[in-house]
Amino acid sequence: MKEWQRIAQLSHRTDGSATILGWVTHHRSSGRIQFVTIRDGTGEVQGVVRADEVSAETWETTRALSQEAAVKISGQVRADPRAPGGVELVVAGLELVGASADYPLTPKEHGTDFLMEHRHLWVRTPRQAAILRLRARIIHAIRGFLDDHGFVLADPPIITPAAAEGTTTLFGLDYFGEPAYLSQSGQLYMEALAMALGRVYSFGPTFRAEKSKTRRHLSEFWMVEPEMAFCDFEENLLWQEELVTYVVEEVLRHAPRELEILGRDQEPLRKVRPPFPRLSYDEALERLAEAGMPLTWGEDFGAAHETYLGGLYPAPVFIHRFPAAHKAFYMKPDPDRPEVVLAADLLAPEGYGEIVGGSQRIDDLDLLERRLFEHHLPADTYAWYLDLRRYGSVPHSGFGLGVERLVAWIGRLEHVRETIPFARTLTRVWP
RNA sequence: UCCUCGAUAGCUCAAUUGGUAGAGCGCUCGGCUGUUAACCGAGUGGUUGCAGGUUCGAGUCCUGCUCGAGGAGCCA
Numbered sequence: 001m002k003e004w005q006r007i008a009q010l011s012h013r014t015d016g017s018a019t020i021l022g023w024v025t026h027h028r029s030s031g032r033i034q035f036v037t038i039r040d041g042t043g044e045v046q047g048v049v050r051a052d053e054v055s056a057e058t059w060e061t062t063r064a065l066s067q068e069a070a071v072k073i074s075g076q077v078r079a080d081p082r083a084p085g086g087v088e089l090v091v092a093g094l095e096l097v098g099a100s101a102d103y104p105l106t107p108k109e110h111g112t113d114f115l116m117e118h119r120h121l122w123v124r125t126p127r128q129a130a131i132l133r134l135r136a137r138i139i140h141a142i143r144g145f146l147d148d149h150g151f152v153l154a155d156p157p158i159i160t161p162a163a164a165e166g167t168t169t170l171f172g173l174d175y176f177g178e179p180a181y182l183s184q185s186g187q188l189y190m191e192a193l194a195m196a197l198g199r200v201y202s203f204g205p206t207f208r209a210e211k212s213k214t215r216r217h218l219s220e221f222w223m224v225e226p227e228m229a230f231c232d233f234e235e236n237l238l239w240q241e242e243l244v245t246y247v248v249e250e251v252l253r254h255a256p257r258e259l260e261i262l263g264r265d266q267e268p269l270r271k272v273r274p275p276f277p278r279l280s281y282d283e284a285l286e287r288l289a290e291a292g293m294p295l296t297w298g299e300d301f302g303a304a305h306e307t308y309l310g311g312l313y314p315a316p317v318f319i320h321r322f323p324a325a326h327k328a329f330y331m332k333p334d335p336d337r338p339e340v341v342l343a344a345d346l347l348a349p350e351g352y353g354e355i356v357g358g359s360q361r362i363d364d365l366d367l368l369e370r371r372l373f374e375h376h377l378p379a380d381t382y383a384w385y386l387d388l389r390r391y392g393s394v395p396h397s398g399f400g401l402g403v404e405r406l407v408a409w410i411g412r413l414e415h416v417r418e419t420i421p422f423a424r425t426l427t428r429v430w431p
Numbered sequence: 432u433c434c435u436c437g438a439u440a441g442c443u444c445a446a447u448u449g450g451u452a453g454a455g456c457g458c459u460c461g462g463c464u465g466u467u468a469a470c471c472g473a474g475u476g477g478u479u480g481c482a483g484g485u486u487c488g489a490g491u492c493c494u495g496c497u498c499g500a501g502g503a504g505c506c507a
Contacts (some may be wrong), residue, residue: 031463032472042436048465066458082465107468109443109458113499169505185507210505211432223507303503344507354507402507416507427499 008042010077011087018089019074020045021097023124026107027065034062036091037084038073041129046083047073049091058094068124070098112415119422120431130261134251135407137258139203141250142224142401145243146201151226154193154200156186158207162381169209171219175318176308182207187398188330188385190227191361194396196389201226213426215415216353218395220424227351227398233332233342233360236397237318240346240356241274243401244316248272251410268349270315278318281340298323306354310347318353320344329371330357333346342397352409358399365389 004019029035032051048285049062065071067146075091088095105121115122122128147153158176161185170181172220186202206223226239248269251259259266276387279287285295288305295305301319309319312398321340324333331341343359369388407419417423422431 024464026468028466028470030466030467033464033466035466035469037467046467050464053465080465081468084467102458104457106442106443111443112440122490206507208506212503212505214501214503214506217506221507300505304447357507364432400507415501 004072006042007038007045010043010045010089011085013077017074017092019072020089021072022070024065024067024069024071024100027067027214028233029063034059035043036062036073036094038071038089039126043085044126045085045091045413046088047090047091047094048083048088049094054093054312055093055322058091062094066100066186067103068100069096070100071095083208093274116423116428117431119415122312123421126261128418130258131407131411131413132181132421134255134258134262134411135403135419137251137255138247138407138410139403141247142243142269142403143203144227144250145246146224149199150199151199151343152189152193152197153203154197155202155204156183156189156193156225158183158204162378169211171209173205184208185223185400186225187400190225190398191385191388191396194227194229194398195392196392198230199226199228207424213427215417216405218407218416218420218423218425221416221420222403224401225398226402227396229394230395231397232395233320233344234338236358236360236399237276237278237320237344238274240344240358240399240401241276241316241317244276244356244406245272245274245304247406248410259411262411262413264410268314268372269410273315274284276315276318277313278320278344279309279312281319281323282321284319287312298325300326303353306347307351310349310353311351314349316346316348318344318346328359329375329377330368332362333367348405348409350409350412352405354402355405355409356399356401360395360397363389363393363395365393401427 004021007020007022010018020038020040022038024036025039025044026037027034034049036047038047072095073089073091074093075089077088078088080088096136099120104118123132130417143289159180161180170184173180173182176339178423184207188203190200190202202225204222205220207220209219210217226398229241250267252266256371285297288295288308291308293308309317312389320343321334322343323339324331324339324341327341327343331343334340334342341359344358345354348355362371365386368386369379372382404416404419408416413419417425
């Protein structure tokens with residue numbers, strides 16, 4: 001049995017003694033009475049210290065407390081309408097566990113660069129802690145959904161010999177004298193694993209050395225990549241909308257406090273229900289033309305186009321069947337229209353852009369070899385991948401979901417760098 | 432890689448047509464018997480990103496550079 005309590009539990013013991021361990025967030029003094037606010041990761045509570053109720057030593061120790069000093073305090077838990085949260089601790093004893101001098105972060109405003117430079121301390125603030133709890137809840141929901149639906153967690157390697165798609169920029173490294181790269185997608189490996197386990201998913205970091213500096217980009221981000229054998233394009237979309245819906249429901253059910261701290265309006269989230277609206281690439285072009293943003297068939301969407309399309313509906317929207325020319329080599333052509341592929345992007349509402357990208361994969365060996373040639377990719381690098389089409393090839397599909405973008409959308413955050421404990425961006429690899 | 436904007440006290444920011452670099456917060460000391468980012472008084476605080484130029488005089492104008500921001504492209 002523990003000899004101390006966590007702050008979140010204090011409201012259940014509004015009479016009786018308690019001991020808490022935590023860090024000082026605020027300290028106010030008014031002559032003969034001091035107020036010390038303590039944070040312990042589960043919540044905050046105010047300690048009340050009266051000069052005539054504690055020893056001179058405790059009074060002095062309390063008086064000398066500074067921001068983020070670690071303390072152990074004990075006393076009587078009491079309900080009081082004047083206390084933030086309605087419960088306070090009338091302090092009988094206070095011990096300094098760890099002093100804190102010249103804490104850099106003040107209760108006032110700071111700029112982004114300063115906060116990122118002190119990210120190791122910034123995470124202590126209520127807002128940042130709420131975001132990290134939200135992230136944890138979202139990850140828990142994703143894994144729970146997939147685990148409960150027969151998906152086997154099977155993670156691909158992070159150190160890889162070549163680009164998965166041969167396009168985006170990779171972080172290179174020296175692998176015992178051989179060139180190797182940090183994975184920018186585990187998808188090809190997931191296809192192999194799906195042929196072994198049926199339904200699989202990966203959950204891990206992904207690395208992209210793109211020179212992107214926007215609020216939607218990180219150099220290191222986390223991605224979920226489910227892959228399903230015997231799954232066609234339509235079923236793939238169903239899995240995606242079921243998963244996203246479940247995650248949103250779980251957040252609404254289990255993290256309303258976090259959404260409140262973030263000031264996140266819950267109404268748009270309550271409108272996220274399957275089926276999600278779907279627009280074919282061709283239909284999307286029509287919508288864009290009506291909105292004064294005409295594109296000729298075959299052109300890719302720009303950021304403005306994506307934002308517009310994502311904003312058409314309260315729920316995420318699928319854009320599907322893109323022109324094959326600019327898409328990844330492994331995407332299966334639509335049998336009815338070979339000029340488009342059975343791929344879809346899921347665009348989040350409220351301007352958050354693409355959160356999921358998925359497709360049915362080519363299962364025909366000849367076509368896949370032809371596509372590798374057309375994309376100027378070396379066949380020998382993909383020899384093992386081609387084997388998957390040689391030995392019992394089946395229709396299969398999968399998708400990749402960006403965890404940070406999902407967290408940013410659900411929390412309605414300004415920037416993905418706040419959705420991960422220590423963001424790695426184009427200009428920052430520290431702390 | 433390109434475009435736009437920016438850099439002044441530990442932090443957030445002011446500084447008029449080029450004319451002695453300030454405020455709030457933080458921190459230190461003092462005051463206050465219920466504070467809520469407490470309040471009141473005093474104190475503390477500067478190579479104005481770097482290098483050069485114009486000028487009697489540059490935080491301010493000019494040139495180059497460095498660093499940062501968010502947007503494009505690219506992407507989750």
